[in-house]
Structures are given as structure tokens and as C-alpha cells.
Amino acid sequence: MSIATVDKPTADGPPRRAITNQRNASDKRFRAVVTAGAMFAFVVLALIASFLLFRGFEVFKEFGFGFLTSSTWDSGTGESLEGASFGVAAMLVGSVIVALMAMILALPFVIGTSLFLEYYIGKKLRAVLVSILDLMAAIPSIIYGLWGYLVLMPYAAGWAETINKYFGWIPIFKVDVENFDASPFISALVLGLMIIPIASSVTREVYSRAPQDQISAAYALGGSRWGALKAVVLPFGRSGLIGGMLLGLGRALGETVAVLLTLNLVFEVKFQVLASAGGNVASLIASRIGEAGPSEIKALMAAGLVLFTLTLLVNFGASIIVSRTSKVAQ
Amino acid sequence: MSDTSTSSIMQEVQPRKPWVNRGQSVRDMVRPTVLAGVVASVVVLVTGLAGPLGFYFAFVLAFIVVSFIDGMRHDKVKAIDKVMTTLVTAGFATAFIPWASILFTVFKRGASAIYFGYFTHDMAYTAGDDELGMGGLSHALVGSLLILLMASVIAIPFGIVTALYITEVKGKLSGLVRVIVQSMSGVPSIVAGLFVYAVVVSRYSFSGFAGAISLAILMLPTVARTSEEVLKLVPEDLRSSAYALGASQMATTFRIVLPTARSGLITASMLGLARVAGETAPLILTAYYSAVYSLKVTGQPLASLPMYIFQNFSTGTDTALTRAWGGAAVLLSFIFILFIIARLAGRGSRK
Incomplete structure (x- = not known):
């Protein structure tokens, strides 16, 4: 009974498997199933686009480009598109104004938060604060809206009044009627607050990948902390910041309830951001769908498609910019 | 024996890190904080800024000025660094104020709606504007x-x-x-x-x-x-x-x-x-x-x-x-x- 005999393959043992680089049948099936499952996301995205196009098609055919340039919203008889007139210009412009304002308001805080978390505090405190920030990103938009309407608005209307008093000569800060409630400004404050955690988590990530040797070199040359940040981190992280802000912009453009609760929808293209009148595509859909007749539902589907396309483009741009940065960093 | 002595020596000759300021930064913060607090209080009392938010706003502004002056005792680079530290910290802290307000409001005002039956009743026989203590979610x-x-x-x-x-x-x-x-x-x-x-x-x-x-x-x-x-x-x-x-x-x-x-x-x-x-x-x-x-x-x-x-x-x-x-x-x-x-x-x- 030597060891060598045990190692030797015997005739009545299990048959040797052929050595092959082919996958066996069950693996092929497994891979096919997983591949099919992964296509689910693709199918859903295609279905969303095609269904909205299918249901909104008549509206585009009827009004053509006018759907994007007109801002009347009149369902006529309610049954057919004859005599009705639909256009999302006011809503679209309103969406863009509110989202852009939210970005401008959020930008300094995104930079501040990202730099503070990455370069001004220690590791332990950072871990705690980052998880708090994640938690803030998870607060539902309806709670932001509720707070924005009931708590923030009394303050914010006062701020708007002050801005109007001193800067009213600038066209966008002018108001025709002295009502500062439910203005694009207030919606933008709420949205800005919502996108700070989203944008800063991306920005912080990119800032943290700034080359440490260059930062050390800046210190070694006698630079202050701000000197090092300005010379190394900010230029390095610029595209990360842009990507993060675009991600926030996509979120802000598509946000519904927070805007629905804090903005007074008016079907008129307006650029007076402090006045109690604005537009928003997403809120339009949510507020009208309950009482819409067949023709108006088609128009809302078309509006949904416009919103879908817009956010898709913005998000696409954001992901390209962010992925390009991470490639450079690696 | 020799092991312990080596390790104690090792501890003694641990390189010191003069660039890590322990406590120094905290002590440095006390004076400008007090100063900015005093300035902010005066501003709130004298001008139209009011309330905790007004105080906070005045405090941040005063802090920027104070930290600039404090830094200028060294040189301009130091002063700008201090001002930027203040700005970055303020950017972070200011974003936290509304979040704290949201959490505070939700749980404070929400608490008055919640009672024991809140989790066992529905709203079938209760209208939204019926008095609290009826119905639930x-x-x-x-x-x-x-x-x-x-x-x-x-x-x-x-x-x-x-x-x-x-x-x-x-x-x-x-x-x-x-x-x-x-x-x-x-x-x-x-x-x-x-x-x-x-x-x-x-x-x-x-x-x-x-x-x-x-x-x-x-x-x-x-x-x-x-x-x-x-x-x-x-x-x-x-x-x-x-x-x-x-x-x-x-x-x-x-x-x-x-x-x-x-x-x-x-x-x-x-x-x-x-x-x-x-x-x-x-x-x-x-x-x-x-x-x-x-x-x-x-x-x-x-x-x-x-x-x-x-x-x-x-x-x-x-x-x-x-x-x-x-x-x-x-x-x-x-x-x-x-x-x-x-x-x-x-x-x-x-x-």
C-alpha cells in the first residue's frame, strides 16, 4: 500500500473529464439567462420612450414644433385635439429656470461641502458626516416640499422682498404684483438643497483622487492649505464638479412634488424669478393628470416625452464627463 | 528584558510631527470666535438683521473679517488661507442648517399627530380635518x-x-x-x-x-x-x-x-x-x-x-x-x- 498506487487513476474510478475550452451546456444556459436578464433595463428604457411617443404622437403631428414654442394650455372639448391647443413652452422655460437657479444656489455649498469633508477634517469625523450626507440625500422630495412650503416660504418670501427692494432694477428681480409666495426662487431654494448631497458626493469622490504628491509639493513650496487646494485640487476636480452639478441638474429638471408644492403654475413664459408664477413640466403632469380628458392626456404624454429626452441628454452628458475624469485619474 | 527596553526606546525616539497641531488649532479658534460673536451681537442689535438666522449670517460675515485681520498679523497668504477656511466651513455648516430644520420640524410637529391608535386605524371614518386622536395611517x-x-x-x-x-x-x-x-x-x-x-x-x-x-x-x-x-x-x-x-x-x-x-x-x-x-x-x-x-x-x-x-x-x-x-x-x-x-x-x- 504505497502512496503512489493511490494517486494512480484506476479503471473503476470516475471517468476523466475531457480538457476543453468550451463551456458546458448548463453554463451556456446560465450565461444566456443572465444576459437576457441584463437586457431588462434596456427593454424598459426603450418601452418608456416608445410608449410615450406612441401616446403623444398625435399631439406632435397636430401641433408640430408649436408644441415646444406655444404656451397656451386649452383642452377645448376635451375629447379630441380639434379646437384644443397645447404647448409646453412656459413649462419648459420654467423647468430650466428653476433648475438652473437651483444649481447656481447650490454650487458654492457643493464646493464648500466637498472640500471641507475631504481636506479640512479627519478620517473619523468624515465617515460620520458622509453618512449623514447620504441620509440627507434619501429624504423624500415630498418632505422637502412640505418643509419648503410650511417652514421655508415665510422666510424666503421675506428674502425675496428684500432682494426686490434693493435689486428690483435688474429685470429678472422685478415683480409686477407684490406677491413673493410660491415663486421660482423658493422652488429653486428647495431644489438646490436637494441636489447639494447628490452633487457633492460625486464631487468629493473626484476631489479625493487629486494626486497627493502634488499637494505635498505645494505644501513643501511653502503654500498654505488654500494654496494647495487652489493649485492642485480645484483644477483637477473641475470636471468632477461639472459632472456632479449636471447630475444634480438632471435631478432638478425631473423633480415633481417638491416643485408642485412650492410653485404656482402659470401658463405664460416669465422671467421674473421672484414673482409668484412659474412653470414646470413635471408638476404640470402631476397636477393635470387627475382631471384630464383623452386629448389632454395625449398632450401630457407628449410633455412627458419632452421631459424624458431632456433629462436623458443631461444625464448622458454628466456620465460621460464623470467617466472621462475617472479614467484620467486611474 | 532587552525587548521591553528596546520598545521603550523606540517609543521615545518616535519622530515628532511638528506639522500636526494638537490643540493649537482649537486654541487659535477661541479668540476669533468670541470676537466674531461680539461683533455679530452688536450688528443684530443695531441693524435690521434679526433672529437666529440673522445672527448666524452676521456671525459668518464677522468671522470672515476677523480671520482676515488675524491672518494679516502673519502675511497675506496666511490671511487668505484663513478666510478660505472660514468660507469652506461656512459652506458646509450652512447646508446643514436647513437639514437640521427639516428633521426638527418633521419630528416635532409629527409627534403631535402620533398617538397609540395612529398605527392601527385608517382614515375610513375620519376626515383629514377631524381633530387629532382619531384615525391613523x-x-x-x-x-x-x-x-x-x-x-x-x-x-x-x-x-x-x-x-x-x-x-x-x-x-x-x-x-x-x-x-x-x-x-x-x-x-x-x-x-x-x-x-x-x-x-x-x-x-x-x-x-x-x-x-x-x-x-x-x-x-x-x-x-x-x-x-x-x-x-x-x-x-x-x-x-x-x-x-x-x-x-x-x-x-x-x-x-x-x-x-x-x-x-x-x-x-x-x-x-x-x-x-x-x-x-x-x-x-x-x-x-x-x-x-x-x-x-x-x-x-x-x-x-x-x-x-x-x-x-x-x-x-x-x-x-x-x-x-x-x-x-x-x-x-x-x-x-x-x-x-x-x-x-x-x-x-x-x-x-
């Missing part, structure tokens, strides 16, 4: 749980399979799938709702099931992306070892990779749930709202926590708004619990 809580359960059943398997495709199968379309998932995470929630409205609701009726589909669409990208991150953390050695022992890819995936990543996948699922638990916009178009406790998920509207808040907000009277805050407190607690589970599961995976 059992219907909304159960409805939310049902909708989220159905959404998870759809989104979690597909999310994990999508991640498996990228990390295990490594198919030709991995890049494309990643881009698609990325784009899907940018789909506005109202558009997901509108899609389900067009496909399901306009043919049948508002239902909890329709709501679940719309939430599943929003949940899938979060689950897929987080799962992908988690599966990437499974060491390649484990896979190679499994293959070397003759395991097929299917066996490797199901018996090695997925069990290894289990707690991480739980985290992914919880984050996905937390992402959609508070979604309101798609539910306006799909599940809608009913004031009555029900377990029926098809053929009729189903209540949910976000819609409970939304309905009470729309009613708009004082008691209804208090109910809305109560719903917000319950919803927020629910989401925080999901987050804590995700965090605990994530901690398990790191060990």
Missing part, C-alpha cells in the same frame, strides 16, 4: 409595505442579474448595459409613473400593482449599480479556485460569488428600497390613494405613506397638515431604519 403603512414588497420582487432579482452580467458573464454589451443603467437612474420619477399610467392604469385601473411597477423601474438602477460595486469586491482568487476545482461558472456564481457578497447585496437592496420608499410623483399616477385599509393590490387604488402626506397636505387645514407631518415622521423613520439595516449589513461584509 395603518392603511398607508400597509399599502406602502405591499407596494415596496412587490417592487422589490421585480427590481432586486433583475438588478442583481444586471450586475452579474457585468461582473461575472462579462459579456460584450457590459459597457452598454452600464450606460443604460446609468441613464435609467436619471429617468424622472414622474416619467416612470406616466409610462405605467399609459401601459397599465389607462387600460385597467389605479392599483397597488401599477404603483409597484413604477417604483421597480426607479429602484432597479440603484440595486444594479450598488450590486455591481459589491460583486467587484469579491476576490478574483475565489473564482479562480472554484474553477480550478472543476466548478462550472453557474456553480461558482451561486455557491461562491453570491454567498460571499450576500451582506453587500442586502445593502444594495436596502438602498434601492430607501431610494423609492418616499417617491410620491409616480404614485399619484399609478396607485393613487384610498382612505380605507385594504390588502387588495389590483383593481382599486391603494394607499401609501407618501400619498397619505400628499392628500393631507392638499386638504390644507391645520389638523390635516399636522397629520401630514405625522406621516412624514413615520416615513422618515422607516427610511432611516432601512439605512441602518443597510449600514449594519455592509459592516458584516467587511469583516
Whole structure:
């Protein structure tokens, strides 16, 4: 009974498997199933686009480009598109104004938060604060809206009044009627607050990948902390910041309830951001769908498609910019 | 003997780190803080700025000036550095004020709506503006749980399979799938709702099931992306070892990779749930709202926590708004619990 005999393959043992680089049948099936499952996301995205196009098609055919340039919203008889007139210009412009304002308001805080978390505090405190920030990103938009309407608005209307008093000569800060409630400004404050955690988590990530040797070199040359940040981190992280802000912009453009609760929808293209009148595509859909007749539902589907396309483009741009940065960093 | 003496010497000759300022920074902060506080108080007393917010604003402005002057005793570089430190810190701290206010308001005002029966009653016999202490949100809580359960059943398997495709199968379309998932995470929630409205609701009726589909669409990208991150953390050695022992890819995936990543996948699922638990916009178009406790998920509207808040907000009277805050407190607690589970599961995976 030597060891060598045990190692030797015997005739009545299990048959040797052929050595092959082919996958066996069950693996092929497994891979096919997983591949099919992964296509689910693709199918859903295609279905969303095609269904909205299918249901909104008549509206585009009827009004053509006018759907994007007109801002009347009149369902006529309610049954057919004859005599009705639909256009999302006011809503679209309103969406863009509110989202852009939210970005401008959020930008300094995104930079501040990202730099503070990455370069001004220690590791332990950072871990705690980052998880708090994640938690803030998870607060539902309806709670932001509720707070924005009931708590923030009394303050914010006062701020708007002050801005109007001193800067009213600038066209966008002018108001025709002295009502500062439910203005694009207030919606933008709420949205800005919502996108700070989203944008800063991306920005912080990119800032943290700034080359440490260059930062050390800046210190070694006698630079202050701000000197090092300005010379190394900010230029390095610029595209990360842009990507993060675009991600926030996509979120802000598509946000519904927070805007629905804090903005007074008016079907008129307006650029007076402090006045109690604005537009928003997403809120339009949510507020009208309950009482819409067949023709108006088609128009809302078309509006949904416009919103879908817009956010898709913005998000696409954001992901390209962010992925390009991470490639450079690696 | 010699060992201990060496180690004690080693401790003695530990290099000192003069660039790490212990306590120095704290002591440096005291004077400017006191000074800025005094200046801010004077400003609040003299000018139109008022209230805690006014004080905070004045304090930040005063701090900037004080830190500049303090830095100028050194040189301009130091002064600018100090001013920027103040600005960055203020940028962070200012963002925290509204969040603190949200949490404070939700739980303070919500507390007055919550009583023992709040979790056992529905709103079938109670109007939104009836006095507090009647009715509750059992219907909304159960409805939310049902909708989220159905959404998870759809989104979690597909999310994990999508991640498996990228990390295990490594198919030709991995890049494309990643881009698609990325784009899907940018789909506005109202558009997901509108899609389900067009496909399901306009043919049948508002239902909890329709709501679940719309939430599943929003949940899938979060689950897929987080799962992908988690599966990437499974060491390649484990896979190679499994293959070397003759395991097929299917066996490797199901018996090695997925069990290894289990707690991480739980985290992914919880984050996905937390992402959609508070979604309101798609539910306006799909599940809608009913004031009555029900377990029926098809053929009729189903209540949910976000819609409970939304309905009470729309009613708009004082008691209804208090109910809305109560719903917000319950919803927020629910989401925080999901987050804590995700965090605990994530901690398990790191060990």
C-alpha cells in the first residue's frame, strides 16, 4: 500500500473529464439567462420612450414644433385635439429656470461641502458626516416640499422682498404684483438643497483622487492649505464638479412634488424669478393628470416625452464627463 | 528584558510631527470666535438683521473679517488661507442648517399627530380635518409595505442579474448595459409613473400593482449599480479556485460569488428600497390613494405613506397638515431604519 498506487487513476474510478475550452451546456444556459436578464433595463428604457411617443404622437403631428414654442394650455372639448391647443413652452422655460437657479444656489455649498469633508477634517469625523450626507440625500422630495412650503416660504418670501427692494432694477428681480409666495426662487431654494448631497458626493469622490504628491509639493513650496487646494485640487476636480452639478441638474429638471408644492403654475413664459408664477413640466403632469380628458392626456404624454429626452441628454452628458475624469485619474 | 527596553526606546525616539497641531488649532479658534460673536451681537442689535438666522449670517460675515485681520498679523497668504477656511466651513455648516430644520420640524410637529391608535386605524371614518386622536395611517403603512414588497420582487432579482452580467458573464454589451443603467437612474420619477399610467392604469385601473411597477423601474438602477460595486469586491482568487476545482461558472456564481457578497447585496437592496420608499410623483399616477385599509393590490387604488402626506397636505387645514407631518415622521423613520439595516449589513461584509 504505497502512496503512489493511490494517486494512480484506476479503471473503476470516475471517468476523466475531457480538457476543453468550451463551456458546458448548463453554463451556456446560465450565461444566456443572465444576459437576457441584463437586457431588462434596456427593454424598459426603450418601452418608456416608445410608449410615450406612441401616446403623444398625435399631439406632435397636430401641433408640430408649436408644441415646444406655444404656451397656451386649452383642452377645448376635451375629447379630441380639434379646437384644443397645447404647448409646453412656459413649462419648459420654467423647468430650466428653476433648475438652473437651483444649481447656481447650490454650487458654492457643493464646493464648500466637498472640500471641507475631504481636506479640512479627519478620517473619523468624515465617515460620520458622509453618512449623514447620504441620509440627507434619501429624504423624500415630498418632505422637502412640505418643509419648503410650511417652514421655508415665510422666510424666503421675506428674502425675496428684500432682494426686490434693493435689486428690483435688474429685470429678472422685478415683480409686477407684490406677491413673493410660491415663486421660482423658493422652488429653486428647495431644489438646490436637494441636489447639494447628490452633487457633492460625486464631487468629493473626484476631489479625493487629486494626486497627493502634488499637494505635498505645494505644501513643501511653502503654500498654505488654500494654496494647495487652489493649485492642485480645484483644477483637477473641475470636471468632477461639472459632472456632479449636471447630475444634480438632471435631478432638478425631473423633480415633481417638491416643485408642485412650492410653485404656482402659470401658463405664460416669465422671467421674473421672484414673482409668484412659474412653470414646470413635471408638476404640470402631476397636477393635470387627475382631471384630464383623452386629448389632454395625449398632450401630457407628449410633455412627458419632452421631459424624458431632456433629462436623458443631461444625464448622458454628466456620465460621460464623470467617466472621462475617472479614467484620467486611474 | 532587552525587548521591553528596546520598545521603550523606540517609543521615545518616535519622530515628532511638528506639522500636526494638537490643540493649537482649537486654541487659535477661541479668540476669533468670541470676537466674531461680539461683533455679530452688536450688528443684530443695531441693524435690521434679526433672529437666529440673522445672527448666524452676521456671525459668518464677522468671522470672515476677523480671520482676515488675524491672518494679516502673519502675511497675506496666511490671511487668505484663513478666510478660505472660514468660507469652506461656512459652506458646509450652512447646508446643514436647513437639514437640521427639516428633521426638527418633521419630528416635532409629527409627534403631535402620533398617538397609540395612529398605527392601527385608517382614515375610513375620519376626515383629514377631524381633530387629532382619531384615525391613523395603518392603511398607508400597509399599502406602502405591499407596494415596496412587490417592487422589490421585480427590481432586486433583475438588478442583481444586471450586475452579474457585468461582473461575472462579462459579456460584450457590459459597457452598454452600464450606460443604460446609468441613464435609467436619471429617468424622472414622474416619467416612470406616466409610462405605467399609459401601459397599465389607462387600460385597467389605479392599483397597488401599477404603483409597484413604477417604483421597480426607479429602484432597479440603484440595486444594479450598488450590486455591481459589491460583486467587484469579491476576490478574483475565489473564482479562480472554484474553477480550478472543476466548478462550472453557474456553480461558482451561486455557491461562491453570491454567498460571499450576500451582506453587500442586502445593502444594495436596502438602498434601492430607501431610494423609492418616499417617491410620491409616480404614485399619484399609478396607485393613487384610498382612505380605507385594504390588502387588495389590483383593481382599486391603494394607499401609501407618501400619498397619505400628499392628500393631507392638499386638504390644507391645520389638523390635516399636522397629520401630514405625522406621516412624514413615520416615513422618515422607516427610511432611516432601512439605512441602518443597510449600514449594519455592509459592516458584516467587511469583516
